[in-house]
Amino acid sequence: xxxxxxxxxxxxxxxxxxxxxxxxxxxxxxxxxxxxxxxxxxxxxxxxxxxxxxxxxxxxxxxxxxxxxxxxxxxxxxxxxxxxxxxxxxxxxxxxxxxxxxxxxxxxxxxxxxxxxxxxxxxxxxxxxxxxxxxxxxxxxxxxxxxxxxxxxxxxxxxxxxxxxxxxxxxxxxxxxxxxxxxxxxx
Amino acid sequence: xxxxxxxxxxxxxxxxxxxxxxxxxxxxxxxxxxxxxxxxxxxxxxxxxxxxxxxxxxxxxxxxxxxxxxxxxxxxxxxxxxxxxxxxxxxxxxxxxxxxxxxxxxxxxxxxxxxxxxxxxxxxxxxxxxxxxxxxxxxxxxxxxxxxxxxxxxxxxxxxxxxxxxxxxxxxxxxxxxxxxxxxxxxxxxxxxxxxxxxxxxxxxxxxxxxxxxxxxxxxxxxxxxxxxxxxxxxxxxxxxxxxxxxxxxxxxxxxxxxxxxxxxxxxxxxxxxxxxxxxxxxxxxxxxxxxxxxxxxxxxxxxxxxxxxxxxxxxxxxxxxxxxxxxxxxxxxxxxxxxxxxxxxxxxxxxxxxxxxxxxxxxxxxxxxxxxxxxxxxxxxxxxxxxxxxxxxxxxxxxxxxxxxxxxxxxxxxxxxxxxxxxxxxxxxxxxxxxxxxxxxxxxxxxxxxxxxxxxxxxxxxxxxxxxxxxxxxxxxxxxxxxxxxxxxxxxxxxxxxxxxxxxxxxxxxxxxxxxxxxxxxxxxxxxxxxxxxxxxxxxxxxxxxxxxxxxxxxxxxxxxxxxxxxxxxxxxxxxxxxxxxx
Numbered sequence: 001x002x003x004x005x006x007x008x009x010x011x012x013x014x015x016x017x018x019x020x021x022x023x024x025x026x027x028x029x030x031x032x033x034x035x036x037x038x039x040x041x042x043x044x045x046x047x048x049x050x051x052x053x054x055x056x057x058x059x060x061x062x063x064x065x066x067x068x069x070x071x072x073x074x075x076x077x078x079x080x081x082x083x084x085x086x087x088x089x090x091x092x093x094x095x096x097x098x099x100x101x102x103x104x105x106x107x108x109x110x111x112x113x114x115x116x117x118x119x120x121x122x123x124x125x126x127x128x129x130x131x132x133x134x135x136x137x138x139x140x141x142x143x144x145x146x147x148x149x150x151x152x153x154x155x156x157x158x159x160x161x162x163x164x165x166x167x168x169x170x171x172x173x174x175x176x177x178x179x180x181x182x183x184x185x186x187x
Numbered sequence: 188x189x190x191x192x193x194x195x196x197x198x199x200x201x202x203x204x205x206x207x208x209x210x211x212x213x214x215x216x217x218x219x220x221x222x223x224x225x226x227x228x229x230x231x232x233x234x235x236x237x238x239x240x241x242x243x244x245x246x247x248x249x250x251x252x253x254x255x256x257x258x259x260x261x262x263x264x265x266x267x268x269x270x271x272x273x274x275x276x277x278x279x280x281x282x283x284x285x286x287x288x289x290x291x292x293x294x295x296x297x298x299x300x301x302x303x304x305x306x307x308x309x310x311x312x313x314x315x316x317x318x319x320x321x322x323x324x325x326x327x328x329x330x331x332x333x334x335x336x337x338x339x340x341x342x343x344x345x346x347x348x349x350x351x352x353x354x355x356x357x358x359x360x361x362x363x364x365x366x367x368x369x370x371x372x373x374x375x376x377x378x379x380x381x382x383x384x385x386x387x388x389x390x391x392x393x394x395x396x397x398x399x400x401x402x403x404x405x406x407x408x409x410x411x412x413x414x415x416x417x418x419x420x421x422x423x424x425x426x427x428x429x430x431x432x433x434x435x436x437x438x439x440x441x442x443x444x445x446x447x448x449x450x451x452x453x454x455x456x457x458x459x460x461x462x463x464x465x466x467x468x469x470x471x472x473x474x475x476x477x478x479x480x481x482x483x484x485x486x487x488x489x490x491x492x493x494x495x496x497x498x499x500x501x502x503x504x505x506x507x508x509x510x511x512x513x514x515x516x517x518x519x520x521x522x523x524x525x526x527x528x529x530x531x532x533x534x535x536x537x538x539x540x541x542x543x544x545x546x547x548x549x550x551x552x553x554x555x556x557x558x559x560x561x562x563x564x565x566x567x568x569x570x571x572x573x574x575x576x577x578x579x580x581x582x583x584x585x586x587x588x589x590x591x592x593x594x595x596x597x598x599x600x601x602x603x604x605x606x607x608x609x610x611x612x613x614x615x616x617x618x619x620x621x622x623x624x625x626x627x628x629x630x631x632x633x634x635x636x637x638x639x640x641x642x643x644x645x646x647x648x649x650x651x652x653x654x655x656x657x658x659x660x661x662x663x664x665x666x667x668x669x670x671x672x673x674x675x676x677x678x679x680x681x682x683x684x685x686x687x688x689x690x691x692x693x694x695x696x697x698x699x700x701x702x703x704x705x706x707x708x709x710x711x712x713x714x715x716x717x718x719x720x721x722x723x724x725x726x727x728x729x730x731x732x733x734x735x736x737x738x739x740x741x742x743x744x745x746x747x748x749x750x751x752x753x754x755x756x757x758x759x760x761x762x763x764x765x766x767x768x769x770x771x
Contacts, residue, residue: 036370039319040307040308040311040317040319043308043311044311047311047312051312082499082503085499086496086499086500089494089495089496089498089500090496092495092496093494093495093496094316095315095316095336095371096316096370098370
């Protein structure tokens with residue numbers, strides 16, 4: 001089709017324009033979504049992320065106001081600034097969502113995660129694990145002659161670092177809660 | 188003021204209290220109690236469709252032609268899954284509808300019961316919101332809440348799934364006034380500072396253009412009036428998306444015609460060359476923008492939209508205004524007038540001269556020669572012979588839809604119903620039934636292609652039963668025309684499965700339904716045949732045999748900017764000739 005000047009094999013053959021429109025850098029944001037705790041509320045939020053192709057790096061949810069039936073969903077997500085704005089706008093559109101806070105841009109925030117680590121080992125390794133746990137202020141919540149379960153809370157990076165250290169010492173299993181976050185200050 | 192009643196009666200009472208006069212539906216096991224209540228009253232008319240998809244599209248046609256909320260009632264399982272296409276269609280085109288589905292009794296949910304489907308799960312991504320109501324006491328409030336959500340903010344489809352035991356049980360009815368809707372109150376008024384910023388931009392703009400969409404129509408007739416006032420006072424050219432046709436009259440002096448992939452040359456060139464683009468209730472759909480990198484490169488862009496997620500979604504906006512079109516236009520006019528009604532008159536006059544030059548290209552021109560009807564000619568004649576009627580147009584999806592948007596003129600909002608966002612073939616026939624139910628004395632025409640039309644042709648039975656004189660104007664090219672066009676232009680003329688073989692005899696088909704069938708193949712007979720269709724008091728299937736290989740132009744090929752439009756025979760003739768235009 002010379003007259004149409006359409007290159008064969010290019011995305012221009014598609015009915016859609018397949019080129020990415022913005023190529024800004026990726027940012028990680030922590031969003032707090034306050035939602036009426038009705039059936040399916042979490043599914044709406046997760047469905048939005050999967051349906052529109054957004055990333056979920058971490059997600060936590062629990063009812064935080066039993067009288068008002070409000071749940072708080074904390075989501076860590078990644079995307080270009082424009083995608084992050086779109087995610088917030090799309091979350092705001094969900095009917096039972098009453099507020100969307102971007103803790104990454106709204107000011108300083110506290111982010112905490114809880115991790116449980118099962119470490120198997122004996123001799124030096126066992127002692128080293130215990131010593132490192134002390135440095136990281138991790139608690140021993142279960143112990144046998146061959147194993148410990150450590151409980152650690154902190155920023156996700158701290159938990160990552162602890163995991164890295166435990167790996168050569170016999171790390172068997174990890175459970176993490178995902179991030180819970182609140183803005184700092186009186187507001 | 189609360190009263191005890193069964194859930195089924197509550198449904199009917201709530202619909203009455205919401206001002207509903209028509210429900211499109213299809214009965215089944217899980218909605219029998221509601222149908223029993225419908226049987227015992229006369230305030231709400233129930234239109235029995237022939238397929239649940241038809242019920243939802245009919246409700247859409249009703250909603251779009253009236254500005255009210257459309258209602259459909261279907262049973263559980265297959266009834267609900269058949270409604271999914273209509274729900275998605277209404278979601279993408281922002282049409283307010285409430286769909287009520289029956290569900291198996293609460294104690295059987297999750298047991299894979301007969302005609303059980305996870306309706307709220309299936310419809311969660313294709314509704315604005317949905318509810319599974321497990322408690323009769325909460326049912327009436329849920330219904331009132333549903334109507335509120337459907338019509339507030341950016342309108343859309345909502346669904347309430349009602350288990351059968353909830354319909355049988357007694358509960359307390361609460362009227363609409365007693366329902367708390369404070370948890371969902373979208374912002375209507377635009378930020379006045381942003382509006383003032385837009386007025387400032389408008390005062391100095393040299394090449395401004397209004398780009399309007401379905402949001403103007405959804406905002407109500409007052410918004411269309413304000414838009415007309417603004418355009419007339421500023422003398423700024425205006426184009427519209429497929430969804431927004433009629434908000435500004437096609438006979439208006441500043442009208443550019445539709446824009447986008449099959450939009451008019453002058454509209455697309457104005458969008459490409461403008462220095463201020465004022466988007467009012469449109470959403471930069473990919474059929475509008477073409478190549479994003481080259482979309483209107485030199486313009487400052489303002490966007491008025493009630494949905495914050497529409498702003499900056501695909502196009503970066505310089506002046507965002509979140510609010511209802513009607514409210515924002517009112518404030519915009521107020522501010523503009525208070526500041527002395529200024530525009531850059533000299534520059535706009537020059538801009539309008541440029542527009543006139545583009546207009547003179549006459550991009551919709553075609554030659555009707557010989558004994559074969561050109562589809563464009565058929566629509567031109569349909570326009571000429573029906574424009575003075577109190578007329579509502581629906582369409583199916585494809586070439587005929589684009590030609591209808593190009594060759595039919597709309598003077599008022601709510602007169603044009605087409606599946607824009609989802610592109611649902613099979614939309615037009617049931618939508619025409621919905622529109623005709625709402626406007627029994629008006630002329631309702633479904634401009635269709637033969638392939639689309641077959642997708643929901645069972646609804647002719649509905650038209651017959653309810654004496655709805657809908658006119659099915661089928662441009663029959665025995666092809667899936669738009670698919671064929673793409674195959675010709677983009678897939679090396681390999682016409683894979685894009686022709687309609689074994690078509691029915693549409694005249695006999697009409698007669699089989701008890702309707703009137705008209706066939707026309709000669710351009711000289713066309714006017715008489717169209718008049719015969721208009722004058723017949725009852726449903727008509729009009730089989731208009733047209734040129735089989737006509738392509739729809741202008742056309743912006745995907746991935747091309749607005750100024751690289753194909754203008755039809757002149758620019759593609761060689762290509763088609765060179766390829767041999769092999770017929771299948």
